[in-house]
Amino acid sequence: MAKITYIEHNGTEHTVDVASGLTVMEGARDNNIPGIEADCGGACACSTCHAYIDADWFRKLPGVEAMEEDMLDFAWNPEPGKSRLTCQIKVTDDLDGLVVRLPEKQI
Template sequence: MVKITYIEFDGKRNVVDVPANSTVMEGARDNNIRGIEADCGGACACSTCHIYVDPDWVDKLPKKDPVEEEMLDFALGCDALRSRLACQIRIKKSLEGLIVELPEKQI
């Protein structure tokens, strides 16, 4: 398990254990964290799992692939540096302590 902190739009912090090899989106969904809709179930086809990665973590994550970049064009309030799709970040031990913030609303 890897500890991930999800910060809801209202500032509520949720620190949860997420299984390795799952995704940041699955961690939010499985722990009933508000703000991740995940309409496509993690297929990178809807951008309703848009998150903002804490600035200290941006360079520690794998780069966005072209499909994720394209889907982020549909996300509200996209930040070119910090925005990611939670379904595209696979959990591994090196992400212990990852902090992500949830937008006010999805698309």
């Protein structure tokens, strides 16, 4: 289990416990966090679960695979070294304290 903080574009913070084995996107969906739409349900096919990851955490995550990199091109205002699709980040105990910032909108 990891405690993850989701920060909406307007600054509203939501800190929730997310079970290991779920994705960061599923943690947002299961806890009704606004700002992550997850239209494709986690299939890495829509980019509506895009989020910005703080630099220290970004380096600790597994690398971005080709499919995710391609889908990030369709995200709202992606930023190199910050943008990830939350459906591609598996939660582990090592992610306890992770902070994700949500974009102004999802497209």
